Amino acid sequence: MLVAVYDIKNCGPRHRFVANGRLVHNSDSVNLQNLPSRTANAGKIKKAIKAPPGYVVIDSDSSQIEARTLAWLAGQQDLVDAFEQKQDVYRIMASHIYGVAPDQITKEQRFIGKSTVLGCGYGVGHKKLQLFLKTGAGVVVDDAEAKRIVDTYRRTYYCIPELWKTADVALSMLAAHMPMVVDRQNIVKAMPGVGLTLPNGTHIQYPGLRQERRDDGTLRWVYDSRGQVIDIYGGKSVENFCQGIARCIVAEQMLRIAKRYKVVLTVHDAVACVAPEAQVEEAVKYVEECMSWRPAWAKTLPLACEVGWGASYGDC
Secondary structure: OOOOOOEEEEEOOEEEEEEOOEEEEEEOOOOHHHOOOOOOOOOHHHHHOEOOOOEEEEEEEEOOHHHHHHHHHHOOHHHHHHHHOOOOHHHHHHHHHHOOOHHHOOHHHHHHHHHHHHHOOOOOOHHHHHHHHHHHHOOOOOHHHHHHHHHHHHHHOOHHHHHHHHHHHHHHHHHOOOOEEOOOOOOOEEEOOOEEEOOOOOEEOOOOOEEEEOOOOOEEEEEEEOOEEEEEOHHHHHHHHHHHHHHHHHHHHHHHHHOOOEEEEEEOOEEEEEEEHHHHHHHHHHHHHHHHOOOHHHOOOOOOEEEEEEOEOOOO
């Protein structure tokens, strides 16, 4: 987890966004995901991004798409059902953590439940959860409590850790040039010489995938990327293809929106378009339909979205 402090270094025609000494983004222009939203200048730049006269900006965000996709890929049906039924999954998680009914969960407890659902899905340990809680809302928990929370998540949604284990096996199969299906929906496949295939025909590669021995004698999987040796393990691989699939879905939804309204920008899992002011109600309904649309290969994936509109991007 990176702290929310970014140093911007100008490298000729490009800008390098560095956090904790690590490069997190390269950009030739403005990086829209880093526009300030919680400082003294919160919203000012976003409000400067305005629709043309007679038009409005409609911003739609695919709600919790990574957590939903992860539960679906892992076959964690109770969590999939909770998403599909529009239940508050953060309260449910907090209920498991604290042993009280969901309607008795406090605001802080719900935040911890939210942080757990969003932060523990890819195999993070208690130290990273502690950092996530502290930087997210100043919530401090000790080592024992953080370990208990992580263990509760893994025990409650046991199919997700099983997916990490399967992804670990998939790395071995890729290295051995043998194919296998990775997820419970049979859409992510480890293909020798190709990598992990995604349902839109793209794939994730780990060039030079191999095992290396650590100083303590244990083995780790690594691959080569841009001249660096990168660690890879089951949870990280799950993160890679889960995010890839989420992006496949949002991209298809964006193309559906673009059939009627001009898409002007995307940030993570959000899509913004412009529509005539006179058509705003119709346009919002259409965008909601598009962002809730499921591809043929994901008919049981529980999707949802949030839509806002205004004269500027900030007003959404």
